[in-house]
Amino acid sequence: MRILRKYTNRRLYDTSRSCYVTLEDVKQLVLNGEAFQVQDSKTGNDLTRNILLQIISEQEAQGHGTLLTNQVLQQLIRFYGDSMQGMMAQYLEQSIASFLEHQERIREQMQTMMGAANPLTMMNRIADQNMAMWNMFSPGGSAEHHNPGDDQNKDDEGSGNKGSG
Numbered sequence: 196m197r198i199l200r201k202y203t204n205r206r207l208y209d210t211s212r213s214c215y216v217t218l219e220d221v222k223q224l225v226l227n228g229e230a231f232q233v234q235d236s237k238t239g240n241d242l243t244r245n246i247l248l249q250i251i252s253e254q255e256a257q258g259h260g261t262l263l264t265n266q267v268l269q270q271l272i273r274f275y276g277d278s279m280q281g282m283m284a285q286y287l288e289q290s291i292a293s294f295l296e297h298q299e300r301i302r303e304q305m306q307t308m309m310g311a312a313n314p315l316t317m318m319n320r321i322a323d324q325n326m327a328m329w330n331m332f333s334p335g336g337s338a339e340h341h342n343p344g345d346d347q348n349k350d351d352e353g354s355g356n357k358g359s360g
Contacts (some may be wrong), residue, residue: 197231201242207233222250228321
């Protein structure tokens with residue numbers, strides 16, 4: 196586990212890499228799934244939650260879309276001190292884990308179905324399928340579908356042969 200020390204000047208020091216890190220670096224550790232702990236440099240107290248909350252607060256403030264709406268935050272505040280607080284924490288952890296599991300399954304299914312999770316690739320594939328459908332109705336497109344004008348030409352030829360016999 197990586198140990199990050201937080202100093203009184205509010206700087207974070209990564210003891211494994213022997214360098215200072217930013218909140219963005221800590222966010223990257225989270226995204227990479229790396230285990231770490233933030234400790235107060237003087238007391239050794241675990242400050243990991245505080246740093247994670249600070250990262251969430253910055254993400255919410257940057258306008259990347261909010262996960263924690265005012266209503267959600269108010270409801271969470273109401274659980275503090277309630278006898279159900281411990282159960283709520285477990286429920287939230289399990290709900291998020293379940294969501295992440297289903298999210299990955301949905302991505303995998305979409306990738307299998309459409310060949311890519313990228314929406315632009317998906318749109319290109321749909322456009323290609325639409326063009327193939329249009330080509331089926333164009334002259335020389337498909338043997339199963341023929342040009343209605345061809346029937347008219349055959350009828351004209353056939354009626355001309357009858358009249359000349």
